[in-house]
Amino acid sequence: MFIFEAMGESFKIMILEDSVLVKVISLKNEIEKRQNVINELKDTMNFSFFDAIDGRNLLSMKYFKYLRMLKGRAKKRGYITPSELGCTLSHFSVYHDFLNSDKEWLLVLEDDITINSNLFFLIESIINQNYSDYINILGGQEGLKRPRLIEFLFRKNIRILSSPFYGFFLYRTCSYLVSRAVVERLYSTHKNFCYLADDWGNIAIQSNIRGFTYCKIFSHPEDLSNSRIECERK
Template sequence: MKVFIINLEKYAARKNHALNQCQNIGLQAEVFNAIDGRLLSPQDIKDQTHPELSAGLTESEIGCALSHQGVYQKMLSENIDVALVLEDDVQFDDNSCDIISYLVANIPKHPTLYLLSDVRKYLRGGKKISASEHKLVTVSQAALAHAYIINLSAAKKLYDFMNPVWLEADRWTYLIECGVVDIKAVVPAVGHLSELSHESTIWHCEAELERKKIIRELRKVTVNKIRKKRPLLIKVKNSMWRIFMRPFFEIKRD
């Protein structure tokens, strides 16, 4: 299994933290140089983003999305069957390696992604992970992209679906609604956010923090537009699930 740590080259302390996290649980990792969206020219951004549906994304969020897509592209070019994708603010539990090894050994061939992080909502039940207190559950709502396992077919689906950039790298809930890949999660989570996560590399200075409210309002409008553009079949499918299937499931929050 390949392990990729997505890291901006200038953040050496974050890189070393993530490498140490992997070493501590017996994983060998490769650093994938992230794209700093703030260094992209206006033409670069225009060339690599959707002209309408990327509205409200910051340059840093665009760089983050391009970085994850870069990992998917590497998996495709090198025919990597399965990979563990990490951001440099990840924090592992002591037993994370056993859980990861189990998931990698049992990941199916169809497009599948396993979140190792906390998720917002998931369906009760799930599949018990052998010799542990953990289980693999079906995700209903989730965000964050700092720790997940992805197979090759899912990497291809996500790259094709999200390129050029028009979604955040961790817009998992929308991907679930559209049925792009099968997204499940480990409960309890084994890949957490470290204290480094409080030092945002997206909202990285006072000037951007002041723009945050305006940018987020623009993104909210754009996301509503994205949802309206969903194919009719997907809208019907999600409506039917909410009406006829959801009452039979208990959705837990984590």
């Protein structure tokens, strides 16, 4: 499934095209972010960019259509911002593209991640141990308000969270790995309801997901001043 070669203390990894599809979600005009991703991943894996949907450009008719479909955290607060909706629709579209491929696993990344761990070893472990009924979160919890949970998650290379309710303590969609079976369920959920993309707890329950695994392969910036989503939430 994987090919790797030792390079000093690091590994050069190639994820073969017949097993894992790697998609990086990024707005088409985010040239600098895209170049940073290329610099991070070019010697690590084959990947392609998915042109993210900019929710600010959606027609009002489409926006209000999804507003009537709100579930979970978004329904509780009564709205979803245009950029949040764009994020949700981008991930939904990636699921659609993946299901039209012949791959067995989908690795979804966003354009603000950095690698900080042994990518090959941990992803190989997730696949080989067959966490195919889990949503495998690969980091990105930096700067959140639950330091004790983060400390708990980091005690092992791969932390198994065998309940969908753990999703209520996990945030962001910047890096996760899912099997075809899980993507099919996520796609069905997003086709019928409108959740915030990182409403993992409610999405997992609605999608009948067994639970989560967590390992810190990728990091997310703690400074959110340049985040469109965060700016719209203020």
